[in-house]
Amino acid sequence: MTEKRLKVLAASSGGGHWEQLMAMRGAFEGCDIVFATTIPGLLAKYDIRDGLVLPDCNRDSITMSIRCFFSAFAIVIKQRPDVVISTGAAPGLFCLLAGKLTGKRTIWIDSVANVEKLSLSGKLAGRIATLWLTQWQHLSRPDGPHYAGAVL
Numbered sequence: 001m002t003e004k005r006l007k008v009l010a011a012s013s014g015g016g017h018w019e020q021l022m023a024m025r026g027a028f029e030g031c032d033i034v035f036a037t038t039i040p041g042l043l044a045k046y047d048i049r050d051g052l053v054l055p056d057c058n059r060d061s062i063t064m065s066i067r068c069f070f071s072a073f074a075i076v077i078k079q080r081p082d083v084v085i086s087t088g089a090a091p092g093l094f095c096l097l098a099g100k101l102t103g104k105r106t107i108w109i110d111s112v113a114n115v116e117k118l119s120l121s122g123k124l125a126g127r128i129a130t131l132w133l134t135q136w137q138h139l140s141r142p143d144g145p146h147y148a149g150a151v152l
Helices: 016-023 040-045 062-079 090-101 120-125
Strands: 007-012 032-037 083-088 105-109 131-134
Touching: 007 016, 007 062, 007 090, 016 032, 016 083, 032 040, 032 062, 032 090, 062 090, 083 090, 083 120, 090 105, 090 120
Parallel strands: 007 032, 007 083, 083 105, 105 131
Antiparallel strands: none
């Protein structure tokens, strides 16, 4: 009898969020992993042949945010992951939201760059994520986010 491998959708914006997600690649060993980001060239840079591209967005562009959410939702429906994980920002948050709406487990790891306070996406993720993490111990709270170490 073959054991079912956990399917993970790991999504983030480009830049530092993506670098942190890539630093965690080893943690996904033994899983069926699908990566999604906002910059197509990042997939090739990390030799990811079957990765997906999300439209980039931020809070200043409602139209692009709506487009990104529907793209994230389509990815979650098509890929059918067991878990959705993100290091941020808004596109990753939309993947988490889509995962939550479809009954998937969700994990948010707020960026290590957010030393003084959680990011806006990180604050919103607290309402969505099954597991809500910060990379700074002094930002952790009993009701979340929780601290389990830093990625970098």
